[in-house]
Amino acid sequence: MRKTALLFALFSTPYVVYGVVDFTTCLASDEASSFKDLNLVSRAYIPYGADKISPGAGEFGYGYGMGALERVAYDYEQHYLYGASEQGQVTVTDFSDPTNPKVLPEQYLIDIGGTLTDIQICPEKNLLFISSLTNGAGGQGDVLVYSTYQRDNVVEDAPLNIVELKATIPVGFHPDNLKPNPSCDMIAVANEGEGTYDGDLGLKDPVGSISLIDVNSMTASSISIDKWTDEELIDMGVHLPLPKKALTYWNTYSALANDLNFDEALDNYKTAQNLEPEYVAWSSDSKYVYVNLQENSAIITVDVEAKDAIDITPLGLRDWSETKIDIFKDDGCSKIMPVPNLYSAPMPDSIESVTIDGITYILTADEGDDKEYGAYEEKVKAKELFGGEVIEGVTPIDYNCSSSAEAEAVCSGSLRLTIGSSAVNYDNPSDPVIEKIVTLGGRGISILKESPSNDKLEVFWNSGSELEEAVCKNLPWAFNSVQDEEFAPVNGVLYNTTDDDLRETITEVSDPEEDGCEDQGDGTPGACPLSKTVDERSEKDGPAPEAIVAGKACGRLFAVTSSEKGGSAFLYDITNISSPVLTKVFHLSPASENLSAGLAYDRRELGEVDAESVIFLDESKSPSGKAAILFAGAWSGTVSYWEFECSENYVPKRTCNTYVESVIEFFTEIFDFGF
Numbered sequence: 001m002r003k004t005a006l007l008f009a010l011f012s013t014p015y016v017v018y019g020v021v022d023f024t025t026c027l028a029s030d031e032a033s034s035f036k037d038l039n040l041v042s043r044a045y046i047p048y049g050a051d052k053i054s055p056g057a058g059e060f061g062y063g064y065g066m067g068a069l070e071r072v073a074y075d076y077e078q079h080y081l082y083g084a085s086e087q088g089q090v091t092v093t094d095f096s097d098p099t100n101p102k103v104l105p106e107q108y109l110i111d112i113g114g115t116l117t118d119i120q121i122c123p124e125k126n127l128l129f130i131s132s133l134t135n136g137a138g139g140q141g142d143v144l145v146y147s148t149y150q151r152d153n154v155v156e157d158a159p160l161n162i163v164e165l166k167a168t169i170p171v172g173f174h175p176d177n178l179k180p181n182p183s184c185d186m187i188a189v190a191n192e193g194e195g196t197y198d199g200d201l202g203l204k205d206p207v208g209s210i211s212l213i214d215v216n217s218m219t220a221s222s223i224s225i226d227k228w229t230d231e232e233l234i235d236m237g238v239h240l241p242l243p244k245k246a247l248t249y250w251n252t253y254s255a256l257a258n259d260l261n262f263d264e265a266l267d268n269y270k271t272a273q274n275l276e277p278e279y280v281a282w283s284s285d286s287k288y289v290y291v292n293l294q295e296n297s298a299i300i301t302v303d304v305e306a307k308d309a310i311d312i313t314p315l316g317l318r319d320w321s322e323t324k325i326d327i328f329k330d331d332g333c334s335k336i337m338p339v340p341n342l343y344s345a346p347m348p349d350s351i352e353s354v355t356i357d358g359i360t361y362i363l364t365a366d367e368g369d370d371k372e373y374g375a376y377e378e379k380v381k382a383k384e385l386f387g388g389e390v391i392e393g394v395t396p397i398d399y400n401c402s403s404s405a406e407a408e409a410v411c412s413g414s415l416r417l418t419i420g421s422s423a424v425n426y427d428n429p430s431d432p433v434i435e436k437i438v439t440l441g442g443r444g445i446s447i448l449k450e451s452p453s454n455d456k457l458e459v460f461w462n463s464g465s466e467l468e469e470a471v472c473k474n475l476p477w478a479f480n481s482v483q484d485e486e487f488a489p490v491n492g493v494l495y496n497t498t499d500d501d502l503r504e505t506i507t508e509v510s511d512p513e514e515d516g517c518e519d520q521g522d523g524t525p526g527a528c529p530l531s532k533t534v535d536e537r538s539e540k541d542g543p544a545p546e547a548i549v550a551g552k553a554c555g556r557l558f559a560v561t562s563s564e565k566g567g568s569a570f571l572y573d574i575t576n577i578s579s580p581v582l583t584k585v586f587h588l589s590p591a592s593e594n595l596s597a598g599l600a601y602d603r604r605e606l607g608e609v610d611a612e613s614v615i616f617l618d619e620s621k622s623p624s625g626k627a628a629i630l631f632a633g634a635w636s637g638t639v640s641y642w643e644f645e646c647s648e649n650y651v652p653k654r655t656c657n658t659y660v661e662s663v664i665e666f667f668t669e670i671f672d673f674g675f
Contacts, residue, residue: 020182020284021354021550021557021616026656028575029555036554036645038571038584038629043640044101045604049089049109053496060106063493064601065485068637070116072613074630076621077123078151080104081639083632084116084130092149095630098623098641104154110163112144118177121148122184125215128163129187131175139206141175142168143189143213143220167218173206177279177350180215181286186304187213188289189220190277195265197373202261205242207272210280210291210302210309223302225291225309226272233271234421237314239297239345240274241371241378241418245426250376253430255392259375275300281353283360288455290353290362294369297345297422299362299448299457313457315364317343317422318442324465325443326480326538327415333472333479333535336465339406341399344368345422346442346462350547354557356577360450362457363574365548365561368441368541370418379440382415390419396434414539415439441541443468445548445561445570447577466582467543471568474585477531477593480538482565483609485635487527489598521595530567530592537565550574551616553627554646555653558583560629562611567592569611569631588631588640601636608633608640 048068051061062068067086074081079096090110094102115133122129128146133139145167153162172191179188188210195205210223230243240246244266251262265273278294289302291309301311320342327342328335348364355361370379380390388395401411416439417423423438444463451458471479486502488494490510495503508514512525520526537544546564550557559580562569571584587593589607591600600606613632622628627644 020282021352021552022284023354023356023552023557023575024656025357025575027555027653028557029650029653031556031573031575033647034554034650035556035573035583036647038586038642038644041628041641041643042099042101043607043638044093044103046083046091046093046103046637046639048085048637049087049091049111052087053493060103060109061493062637063488064598064606064637065488065492065494065635066497066637067485067634069613069632069639070634071118072615072630072632072639073119073121073128074615074617074621075121075123075148076617078149079623080149081630082119082121082128083639084119086115088113088116090116090119090130093639095641096151096623098628098643101639101641104149105156108149108154110146117141117175120178120180120187122180122215123148125184126150127166127184127215129178129180131171131178131189133174140173141171141191143171143175143178143187143211144168145218169213169218169220171211171213171220172209172222175211176277179280179282181282182284183286185215186286187215188280188282188291188302189213190280190291192276192278193273194276195273195371195373199374202263203265203373205265205273207270208275208277208293209272210277210289210300212289212304212307221307223307223309224272225275225277225300226270227309228271228312230271230274233296233312236312237316237422238293238312239295239314239347239418240421241295243271243274243421243426244269245429246421246424246432248429249426249432256375261374279348279350281351281362283353284355288360290351290457292348292351292364294347294349294367295371297347299351301455301457311456313448315346315348315446316459317345317436317438318462319343324469326468326535326542327439328409328413329535329539331535333468333476336468336472337406339410340404341407342410342437342439343422344439344442345418346446347440348442348446349545352548352550352559354550354574356557359452361460361577362448363548363550363559364446364448365545366442366444366446366462367544367546367564368439370440371420378418378420379416380419381413382410382417382437383412385417385419385434386411391424391432391434394432394434396437399437410437416540439541441544443542443544445545445559445572447574447580461578461580463580463582467545467563467568467570470570470582470585471543471563471566475568475587477534478566478568478587479534480536480542480566481530481533482536483530483533483567483589483592483597483635484565485610487597489526489596492598517596521599527596527598529594529596530589531594543568545570546610546612547614549614549616549629551627552618553644554650558616560614560616562588562608562614562631564610564612567607567609567611588633589636597636606636606638608638609636610634
């Protein structure tokens with residue numbers, strides 16, 4: 001190593017450590033001379049595991065909608081991609097040549113069983129972590145620890161898989177997301193504590209929590225988040241889908257009371273039943289874990305050494321009075337406009353932490369979500385709320401339906417609204433008051449900034465209407481469109497392996513007399529191509545960005561997110577974190593414009609549908625030596641590899657004109673003189 005390079009390594013901060021992006025702005029390349037494009041290099045179709053319906057049961061199976069890539073993890077040392085399927089099996093794909101990814105043979109399938117919720121890798125330690133709902137939805141879960149495949153022990157004629165189960169670690173109720181810290185000696189787990197409803201037993205709603213796994217001892221510590229009352233959280237602006245007084249109203253006084261059984265949930269009520277950890281992110285120094293509570297539109301900060309939840313940050317409500325939004329179903333995007341007195345709760349799904357010049361920022365993908373238990377649905381149509389059908393005889397206060405065409409459209413339309421604590425005051429359980437009109441999801445991305453003085457987070461920036469406007473301009477056929485597992489073909493694999501309810505829905509989505517199309521792309525009736533569903537999500541959650549990741553490419557700092565059901569993807573240059581720039585808008589499945597998902601899948605033309613997992617690889621982690629992004633579609637069972645193309649005159653900036661550079665130059669001169 002050259003002396004200067006050695007000194008630079010000693011005195012400088014790396015761009016990326018495992019799992020956390022660490023960026024120094026003085027090393028950023030000039031925007032005009034660095035990034036050129038992001039290009040699709042390859043796409044692979046990944047089996048969901050064993051074929052459950054054909055005579056060759058036990059062989060690899062392919063089928064649209066089977067959740068083949070519910071979550072993925074990438075071993076950047078061995079260049080294997082691990083994909084966890086909804087069928088409880090993990091497939092392995094070789095990405096050593098990103099132009100030609102290859103699924104490893106069936107003997108390398110890791111058959112775990114049960115429901116898998118996330119998968120992560122510590123490449124340096126050859127460890128694979130998988131969260132599992134071992135005891136069923138809502139039950140106590142486990143994190144399973146396996147060894148990883150090493151390239152020198154993967155041979156074509158291996159008789160069976162050769163990974164070893166090293167530990168089974170009990171964690172909290174319904175573990176949903178895992179994330180290693182930068183040194184991979186600790187794993188944070190978000191235990192969602194999702195409730196389940198049974199017609200006979202009623203609502204069982206366990207508490208949410210956070211687990212910290214010590215990788216060396218393979219043991220877990222549990223961190224309680226039941227430290228605030230309903231009233232404290234509501235006063236702070238944290239959204240509670242069903243606080244205790246709301247449970248009382250719906251169980252005792254509402255028109256649904258005879259159809260609901262919330263007795264046990266009320267008898268055993270804890271505020272943490274309402275808090276549902278969804279996603280985690282680490283600070284670069286591993287001192288803090290940031291835990292996203294999607295249904296609560298809030299983020300908890302955990303002090304790792306103290307093993308204590310020290311703060312909760314409500315993400316507030318978006319006010320659409322001046323910012324544009326499309327809430328009208330008119331089969332297009334001509335009505336992206338401000339709507340007076342309309343709010344939305346951001347409710348992000350995934351989050352990502354980045355450290356820029358020593359300050360931590362949290363990026364969020366503001367998808368939106370809601371709760372549903374038996375006859376109770378938190379998400380209701382506006383026209384039913386204003387008509388007094390949801391909360392009997394009660395209409396929203398301070399909302400004049402005749403004040404404007406937009407207001408009238410809200411009152412009479414099917415815009416989905418929440419009846420949780422952000423909108424309804426349940427202080428008197430027998431007489432609730434609807435105080436605000438609040439829809440679900442922020443329809444964009446947000447950035448929170450850490451305050452160095454008190455370690456608190458504050459909302460720093462959000463994209464407003466930029467995602468909707470960008471898709472309207474660049475991809476109008478995908479504007480607030482929808483494809484998901486329900487678009488699977490009738491008599492396809494998912495249809496033949498699912499329950500009666502989903503089978504009925506698939507039939508309706510494929511029936512032109514219901515929600516289907518006369519022409520699914522080949523002249524036959526079936527599920528609609530994406531372009532025939534334009535505007536379907538405008539009254540719900542709009543673009544609903546689901547995943548967000550960040551990383552360095554071409555000397556710049558980027559963030560990427562994608563629309564859950566619409567398939568559009570967005571690349572932001574966030575080098576200047578105060579003013580992110582939307583650099584590229586593209587679609588993950590262009591074939592969906594004119595082909596149903598099933599047709600495109602059978603023709604091997606389908607791209608990513610429901611890209612819940614996105615992985616950013618910087619140059620040091622990429623198999624090609626160029627920064628890249630992996631998109632994995634849960635329902636499409638596809639994974640695509642996109643590579644950054646830097647401008648021809650791009651030259652990496654190695655040092656900053658700072659004190660550190662002066663020290664480097666000083667010691668370089670000494671070494672050069674032979675000191």
